[in-house]
Amino acid sequence: DADVTQTPRNRITKTGKRIMLECSQTKGHDRMYWYRQDPGLGLRLIYYSFDVKDINKGEISDGYSVSRQAQAKFSLSLESAIPNQTALYFCATQLAESTDTQYFGPGTRLTVL
Amino acid sequence: AQSVTQLGSHVSVSEGALVLLRCNYSSSVPPYLFWYVQYPNQGLQLLLKYTTGATLVKGINGFEAEFKKSETSFHLTKPSAHMSDAAEYFCAVTQYNQGGKLIFGQGTELSVKP
Numbered sequence: 001d002a003d004v005t006q007t008p009r010n011r012i013t014k015t016g017k018r019i020m021l022e023c024s025q026t027k028g029h030d031r032m033y034w035y036r037q038d039p040g041l042g043l044r045l046i047y048y049s050f051d052v053k054d055i056n057k058g059e060i061s062d063g064y065s066v067s068r069q070a071q072a073k074f075s076l077s078l079e080s081a082i083p084n085q086t087a088l089y090f091c092a093t094q095l096a097e098s099t100d101t102q103y104f105g106p107g108t109r110l111t112v113l
Numbered sequence: 114a115q116s117v118t119q120l121g122s123h124v125s126v127s128e129g130a131l132v133l134l135r136c137n138y139s140s141s142v143p144p145y146l147f148w149y150v151q152y153p154n155q156g157l158q159l160l161l162k163y164t165t166g167a168t169l170v171k172g173i174n175g176f177e178a179e180f181k182k183s184e185t186s187f188h189l190t191k192p193s194a195h196m197s198d199a200a201e202y203f204c205a206v207t208q209y210n211q212g213g214k215l216i217f218g219q220g221t222e223l224s225v226k227p
Contacts, residue, residue, distance in 0.1 A: 004156070031213055040122065042203060042217035043157075050212070058214065090156055098213040099145055099164040104156035 003027045004105040006091050012111045013081050021076045021108050023091030031094040032074040033102065034058075034066060036087040043090065049074055081112040115140050117206050119218035127226045132176075132191040134221050136204035139185060146187040147205040147215065148178055157203065163187065174198070199225045 004025045013019050023032065031050050035043040045058030047066040055068055063085060067075045078085055088109050092102040120135040138144055145164045149157040161172025168180040174197075178189045187204060201222045205215040 033213075035217075040219055042117075042219045043205075043215075044217070045214055048212070048214065056212070092157075094213050098207050098209055098211060099162070100213070101159045101162065102157075102213070102215065104149075104158070106154075106156045 002106070004091060004093055004103055006089075006105040006108050008108060009106065010109045012113065014113050015082055017081050017112075019078045019081055019110070021089055021091075021110070023074045023076070023105055025072050025091075025093045025103075027093050027095075027103060028071070029093040029095050029103070030071065031096065032068065033092040033094070034064075034074070034076045035090045035092065036060070036085075037090060037107075038087050046076065046089075078110075078112075081110075083112045086110060086112045115144070115206050115208065115211070115216045117204050117216055117218035119202075119204050119221050121221055122219065123222045123224065125224040125226060126194045128196055129193050132189070132194045132198065132223065134189040134202050134204075134223065136178075136187045136189065136218060137185055138187060138204070138206045140206055140208055142208050142210070144206045144208060146178075146180060147207075148172065148176070148187075148189050149203045149205060151201045151203065151220075153200070160189070160202075194223075194225045196225050196227065199223055 033048045034046040049068045091105040147162045148160040163180045204218040
């Protein structure tokens with residue numbers, strides 16, 4: 001089984017809808033991250049969390065919110081989806097240090113119509 | 114502020130030829146540098162990383178990269194390309210005081226011709 005899983009893998013929604021993307025990990029890592037990938041822009045950090053009580057904004061947090069329900073679960077919400085949030089979203093985990101490898105989930109492809 | 118520039122959004126090589134993917138970074142303090150690979154419809158996978166010590170680092174699948182401080186570069190190479198190397202490659206940078214936040218380059222798509 002995969003160490004980092006994301007659900008759903010694909011989602012099409014309409015403008016104004018609330019949507020939640022979920023990430024679960026079995027690696028036992030403290031740190032978790034949400035990125036979005038856009039063609040030609042690479043990956044950009046949305047939010048990150050070092051533990052359940054430590055959540056931080058990343059480079060592009062506007063329009064997004066997160067919840068760290070447990071060490072293993074980190075959810076990303078779009079309160080009112082808009083078309084320019086159409087992207088590929090990745091969750092990643094990291095053990096504890098900046099030099100540690102980040103392990104990525106398979107991604108969620110979100111389309112906002 | 115940190116940044117990463119990958120020269121060339123698309124690189125095409127013949128099978129068996131040298132692979133060279135370029136990455137330049139800016140960082141106010143010693144950087145930690147990473148190369149990730151993304152195969153179609155998959156997440157990113159670490160190829161190699163430089164944190165401290167030896168400036169030539171070897172990774173998986175025959176790839177290696179050299180940290181050159183004077184050139185602010187961390188180019189990725191492989192002596193002989195294989196068809197299975199076709200993927201998108203991302204260079205990323207962070208610093209000790211950035212809490213693990215990675216700054217990614219825009220990516221380079223590698224095509225391998227038979």
